[in-house]
Amino acid sequence: MNAPVKFETTLKDWETDQEVRWCPGCGDYAILKAVQRTLPQLGADPKNTVFISGIGCSSRFPYYMESYGFxxxxxxxxxxxxxxxxxxxxxDIWLVTGDGDGLSIGGNHLMHVLRRNVNMQIMLFNNEIYGLTKGQASPTSREGTKSPSTPLGSYDHPARPAAFALGAGARFVGRGFDVSKKLPEVLTAAHAHQGAAFIEIFQNCIVYNKDVFEDFAAPKGAEDRQLWLEDGEPMLFAKDSKGIAVDRDRLELKVVDVVDGDWQAAGVIVHDATNRSIAHMLVEMPFGPYPMALGVLYDDPRPTFEAAVIDERARSSEGKEPNLARLLAKGQTWTVDGTAQDPI
Known part of the structure; x- marks a missing residue:
């Protein structure tokens, strides 16, 4: 693979002439702008960029990117x-999916692209509902969610996309939400990762699941409810008055108070993005007693699937001359006489 060439573009270079057709106020608009702002910073080339989506509200994304797409x-x-x-x-592949598209019928396919570690950015828009098909409960809907398919409230235990990704063997797992100013930072880190980079993006469905993430995404008091992770930095939140430590007796995370800024005395741990065990604990932290863990939760690259395929192709063809006619004639052959009559 050739080294990437940096191209100079602006946000406008990534906008299409297509009318953006999401519901007014949908979080997808903010995600679209975040991506369109990020790509010029990456030096991405529209002619070398492909957006690929499935089915759902999020999957209209390729229409609105001035690049190639499916x-x-x-x-x-x-x-x-x-x-x-x-x-x-x-x-440069960007895969766009939703909690319904990616974790219901697409769960099997999503699992395999993660475990194989195919080099691409995977954005899963999680609005905890089926928006395109009019508000049915999705795999990530919370227990008690009332919808056309669960009129008395869902009793399914919801899937956790980031936990699913880690369990499937993903080597990069990030989290953000639609209107966050830090979402481009997560997208940039995902793009820098060589391998399958999974980003769960909490997205507000203004019509069928309005403000379901307001408990941590609302601007007022956000510093008390959001833990933005940064590799090599202590896990602090609430204006550095609280932090995350390890309860060594129970082998789980806990919230501790930080007095006079002495986070080390409080036992606050430093984020190590290569620590898979801590990443699992972070995605399983129940919101409420704990803050919502956001940013890059896990980033530990390993060789990619396509690199292995390219190497296999090179080894299998080494010393061989490409000759299709010889290949077709190899082994047992026979000639069909065109004058022979087929038996009736």
């Missing part, structure tokens, strides 16, 4: 994205 079928975007990456490993 709007594929329900749940199968990871399979298509894998094929595109293997056909041309130099392409």
């Amino acid at each position: 709007h594929t079928i329900h749940g199968r975007a990871p399979a298509v994205a894998t094929g595109v990456k293997l056909a041309n490993p130099d392409l």
